[in-house]
Amino acid sequence: MALSNSRPNGNATVAARLQKELMDIMTKPTPGITAFPDDENMTVWTATIDGPAETPYADLVFKLSMEFAPTYPYVAPTVLFKTPIFHPNFDFSGRICLDILKDKWSAIYNITTVLLSLQSLLGEPNNASPLNGQAAELWDKDPAEYKRLVLARHKAPEDLDA
Amino acid sequence: MADDAYMPADEDYAHLQKLSSEYAPEATGPLVGERQSSAAITTQYATADPVYRVKTAALPAKYAYFRTCRGDGHCGWRAIAFTYFEALLRVGDVGKFEDEEARLNSLGNLLAHIGYSRDIWIDFAEEAFELLRKLAHSLRNMDGQAAEILLQTFNDTSESMAIITYVKLLASAWVQTHSDDFMHFVPMGDVKAYCANNIEPTQCEADNIGIAALAEALVKPAGFGLEVWYLDRSPGEEINRSFHSEPTDHHHVPIPNAPMLRLLYKPGHYDILYKAGDVPRVHHQPPPPQQSLHVALANSFDDFQPTASNVADVMTMIPGMYPTGLGQRWPSLSYDFSPSPASCAQVTPIQPYAPVPTPITPVSTSHLDFVTPIHSGHTSQYNRPSIHSIHLDQPPVTLPIHPPPPPVSIDRAAPIGLERGGPFRPSMYELEPGFGSSMQVQPFQTSIFRNSHFNTAHYMNPDFEPEQWCPDGDYSNGNKGRHKLQSS
Known part of the structure; x- marks a missing residue:
């Protein structure tokens, strides 16, 4: 009984929470990242991350999708890279291997902290548990080839939908 | 059966391993149940291992009542948070609710110390403060609704998860600001990493460190004690106490007759225990014999999911x-x-x-x-x-x-x-x-x-x-x- 009652309540909470996050992002934008809801029900957002300077991803912009369950923030959002990316911890479908999006998710994280974590992961991959083994290997062995593959795979956001 | 002939590939094993390691029995029942006779525990274990039978048969004599918490991975945190509010109700002093809100607010210093600004935790804390206010309001009006408000709040997923998140943050802040007390119990003495991996994640069960931290941060300053009783298959005729925090005042002098928060720990799961004397208004409780009837x-x-x-x-x-x-x-x-x-x-x-x-x-x-x-x-x-x-x-x-x-x-x-x-x-x-x-x-x-x-x-x-x-x-x-x- 209590549970069925709390379902709609949970949706109201997630909407309120996402509204608040949107307000924070609009009023205090963080350089290098953007995020905005796709539609008015706010459960799907599109975000962008600028590649950090002095990394193979410098001057590149990456587009991501973020999907929020009704139980957010008590479960992690589902985050996917929409821009094709060559990186040890992201696979070719854009799936992400990052502990804070899995079992280490905490309700105190938010959209901004997730995007900042992904941004720092671009420059500091976790090569111990790669999704993309080739990238993990080349990261240390052959930075030039790594950079070439990053650029070969990358597409500018405006070309994505075409 | 015919498929047994073929050797599963490594991926299949990996898949099975994944299914197995991710398996969790579907948690059912209320997030926090009604208080009921602990004879129901004896019933649950009536067909279990003899050690369990003996221990649970001895249980109702000492602990007349218990309350279930849903085994969804939050039960330990939920049990402590719930019994904390319940102990405040037992004290029944409206002023104490205001004191506690002020005190919890001041714990923001601890959170700031570990790098969590107020806007990170205030939304979660606000649910706990709101509950304190609602309970105080009910006590002030003597409308008799306080216990029901408490139970309803903890059965609302959103409100109770906010409160649970808040007490976990308090536990994390306490561990990190008292690292000398805890560093010998965590891997590499790294309390920050320990908290990030074992206390702050949304899905993590309360462990001894988290419980010890909450006993110090939340329970003891309120003048309450906390004990955990362990029901396992270790030899013995009664459940053993696996954790104990004496109710003491600021000068470490034990407070007589202070409310005790009691948890019942079965491997992997926490419920709430009560002695008969912990229950304030006995006439609201159905007498145990009738319950068993x-x-x-x-x-x-087997399917017994007892409620009042x-x-x-x-x-x-x-x-x-x-x-x-x-x-x-x-x-x-x-x-x-x-x-x-x-x-x-x-x-x-x-x-x-x-x-x-x-x-x-x-x-x-x-x-x-x-x-x-x-x-x-x-x-x-x-x-x-x-x-x-x-x-x-x-x-x-x-x-x-x-x-x-x-x-x-x-x-x-x-x-x-x-x-x-x-x-x-x-x-x-x-x-x-x-x-x-x-x-x-x-x-x-x-x-x-x-x-x-x-x-x-x-x-x-x-x-x-x-x-x-x-x-x-x-x-x-x-x-x-x-x-x-x-x-x-």
């Missing part, structure tokens, strides 16, 4: 009484006692009662089987109708048959009988055609009769038909039923 009637020990409503719906155990349309059915019950020749033979009190082998016999037997291991003290009572009637004198089982019934016509009774489906055999008296119009006699009203086994509502009566217990039905209307009963 109802449990026995449920006939479904089990007891509340005791009226539905009476033949002819059904959860729906209670008021409508009373009249037909009253006519059970009509002196028509057919019924006279059964209900006339002067006739000596002779046990008749009828379908009820197995019910009584299973009842005794069930009670014996738990309340050895009560067992004999159930064997003797004379003492048994004392139990039935207690309010929850009193059968409200005294109001003189309005005449019931057959036209009205017949559809009632037809609409009833399910496994019940209607009492032979209930739909006796014709008696309703021909008889205008007051039914038996003496409490002696009402409480005797000559009453068909008595489980010793040969025509007694127990209501079959349906857990889902209990949950859907349980609380309401309880209130009805208490207010009547």
Whole structure:
């Protein structure tokens, strides 16, 4: 009984929470990242991350999708890279291997902290548990080839939908 | 079976391993249940390992009540948070709620110290403060709703998760700001990493460090103690205490008679325990013997998900009484006692009662089987109708048959009988055609009769038909039923 009652309540909470996050992002934008809801029900957002300077991803912009369950923030959002990316911890479908999006998710994280974590992961991959083994290997062995593959795979956001 | 011949590839093993490691039994039941007799724990373990049987049989004598928490990975945190608020209610001092809000607010310093600014945690904390205010408001108005508000708040996923998140943050902040106390118990002495991996994630069970931290940060400064009782298969005749935090004041002087928060830990799961003295208003609690009476009637020990409503719906155990349309059915019950020749033979009190082998016999037997291991003290009572009637004198089982019934016509009774489906055999008296119009006699009203086994509502009566217990039905209307009963 209590549970069925709390379902709609949970949706109201997630909407309120996402509204608040949107307000924070609009009023205090963080350089290098953007995020905005796709539609008015706010459960799907599109975000962008600028590649950090002095990394193979410098001057590149990456587009991501973020999907929020009704139980957010008590479960992690589902985050996917929409821009094709060559990186040890992201696979070719854009799936992400990052502990804070899995079992280490905490309700105190938010959209901004997730995007900042992904941004720092671009420059500091976790090569111990790669999704993309080739990238993990080349990261240390052959930075030039790594950079070439990053650029070969990358597409500018405006070309994505075409 | 034919597939066994083929050797699964590594990926298949990996897939199976993944399924296995991610498997979690589906958590059911309320997030926090109603307080109930701990005899139900004994029942749950009645067919378990002998060590469990011995330990759980000894449990009700010391800890009269318990409360379930849903085993969804948050149960330890939830149990501490819930009992903390409940202990505040037990103290019953409105001013203490305000003190606690101020104190918890000041713990923001700890959170700031570990790098969490107010806007990170205030949304979660606000739910806890709001609950403090609601409870204080209820106490101030003496509307008697405080316990219900507490239970409802903790059964609201969103509100309770916010409170749980907040207390976990407090635990993390306490561990990190008291790293000297904890560093020897965490890997590499890295308390920050430990908290990030074992306390702050949304899905992490409370461990000893988290509980010790909350005992210091949340429980002790409020003047409460915290203890965890461990029910496992280790040798012994009683549960052992695996954690204890004495209630002390600011000068480390023990506070006598301070509220104790008690958790029952079974490997991987926390519930809440109470001593009989922990329960403030005993008259709100159904006496344990009656609870076990109802449990026995449920006939479904394995699926038993006890709530106080089990007891509340005791009226539905009476033949002819059904959860729906209670008021409508009373009249037909009253006519059970009509002196028509057919019924006279059964209900006339002067006739000596002779046990008749009828379908009820197995019910009584299973009842005794069930009670014996738990309340050895009560067992004999159930064997003797004379003492048994004392139990039935207690309010929850009193059968409200005294109001003189309005005449019931057959036209009205017949559809009632037809609409009833399910496994019940209607009492032979209930739909006796014709008696309703021909008889205008007051039914038996003496409490002696009402409480005797000559009453068909008595489980010793040969025509007694127990209501079959349906857990889902209990949950859907349980609380309401309880209130009805208490207010009547």
